[in-house]
Structures are given as C-alpha cells and as structure tokens.
Amino acid sequence: MKLNHILIVCTLLCLRFACAQDFQGIATYQSKTTLDINLEGRRIPEDRKAQIMERMKKGMERTYDLNFDRTASLYTEQQALETPNTDSRGGRFRMMMGGSTGIYYKDIQTKTFKNQQELFGKVFLVVDSLEPWQWKLGSETKKIGNYTAYKATAIKKIDTSSTNQFRRFGPPPPPRDEEKKAQEKDSTGAKTENTLFNRMEQPTEKEIVAWYTPEIPVSTGPGNYWGLPGLILEVHDDKTVILCSKLVLNPTEKSKIEAPKKGKEITQAEYDEIVADKMKEMSERFRGGNRGRQGGFRPRG
DSSP, rough: OHHHHHHHHHHHHHHHHHHHHHHOOOOOOOEEOOOOOOOEEEEEEOHHHHHHHHHHHHHTHHHHHHHSSEEEEEEOOOOOOOTOOOOHHHHHHHHHHHOOOOOEEETTTTOOOOOOOOTTTTEEEEEEEEEOOOOOOEEEEEETEEEEEEEEEEEEEOOHHHHHHHHEEEESOOOGGGSSSSEEEEETTOEOOOHHHHHOOOOOOOEEEEEEEETTTSSSSSTTTOOSSSEEEEETTTEEEEEEEEEEEEEESOOOOOOOOOOOOHHHHHHHHHHHHHHHHHHHHHHHHOOOOOOOOOOOO
C-alpha cells in the first residue's frame, strides 16, 4: 500500500510538471503612441496638414502578438496590408519614430533577450541582458477582459544625450522660412544652434505604469516589459499605451518559441549608436534640401 501511494504521488507530480512545461499562451496587444506636433504657422495647405497628421497617427498604431510559456516569449508585430497610396516614406517615418521591435525574444531564466531588426536592408541581431525593472506593487485593481489586473509602477531614467534624442524622436522638421538662419542669439548674445532639441524640454525620468494579472503566473509582458508576478496586460510608458486585446491560453496549435538567429550580432548600445548616426545623416540631408535622394544603409568603418 505504501509503495502504491508513493507511485501515485510521483505520477501526479510528473503530470503536473508535464502540464507546466506544455503551458503556452498567445496575447495580442494594441500599441498607440501620441505625438505633440504643431504644424500651425507653416506654409502647408490645410488638407495636406490633415494628411500628414493622419499618416503620423497610423504610423504610431501597431498590433503585436506575444507567444509565451513559463520562461520565454516571442514578441512580433503583425504585418498590415499596404494601401495603394502607401509609399516608402511611411516606412522611413516609422523607423524615425522608433521603428518596430522586429522579432523580440525574452528568456526570463537567463535574463537575456535577442532582438532581430532590419535597418535599411541590413539585418542585425541585438543580443543583451534584460533591463531590470524596480517595480513597486500597488493594491489598485481593475478588470481587463475577464482578468483582475493589479497596478505596478516603476521609475525609468531617460538618457538626454543628443544621440539618444535622435533615436527617440527622429530628425527635426525642416525650419520655417523665418527660421532659416542656422543660428540664433540667446539672452547673453552668444549664438546657439536652432535645433528641435534645444527648443524641447527634456525630462530626466518618467513613470512607467503596468497592469498585470496573477491569474496567469508568468513573469513576462509585451516588448521589454517583464518582472512582475503575472502576465502584463497593459502598459503606460510616457506617450505610448500598450493594451492586451485578446488572450488565448493553451491554444490547440502550439508554436515554437525560439530565439531569432539571423543578422549581425551586436549589443543594444552598439545598435542605438548605429540608429543615431543614421538619424543624423537623414536630418542633415533633409536640412540641406536634398529630400529626394534616398540613401541606403552604409556600414561604418
């Protein structure tokens, strides 16, 4: 009897372990970013202004799928069908405003990620450690779909260097006719460069708000967000809101959650520097009035 009891316990433990290993889910997220851009005062027809603002709005609305198990996840953007009026400028605008996440793989156990990105025809594989989040758990709750979500916050420092601003906001717009002088005098009489970043108030930190559900006990979420005792269903990061719109647990057809392998392997800092250099190049070309030429990626060195 005692031996039979031990065998039953062992069998149940094995079944529980097998179920844990097979556990998977697919979450769909809607991401929207708002931009404070004022086109007033510029010599642009009103209908053209409306077209520009609509293109910017569409360019900052994206849909992602998160395939996850208990230890790893794969975050990919759904590819929308291009409309007949879509041109190559749409892709360049998306890249200037932050691009996409490409194929983003997170391994919670090793605390590492691999992000496959394509930049002007060249593929990179960004491999680095996951950013640690110092989450502060709160007691506030709300319903997201059928799940009870709890609020958590974290403070993130912002790199205010000029190269990082290019990466975050893209190249500045062309100067107005009355601003075509390359430099302006400040209150001391010294000349300062009239750039978008000199006119922009740059915060040094921001609060990230996340909503997670312990009902799905996985420590992952969309993009680079992770580290909470439950799946992250909603994120408020400055002007970007990411919201889970669909969730399927243990789908009939399970997919392989594997890290991407294609591309030149570099670190996140190296990739950021490459993007910043490209942004500066595009900005200089734009400011010089050479808007019609479209340069491809030229490797440094």
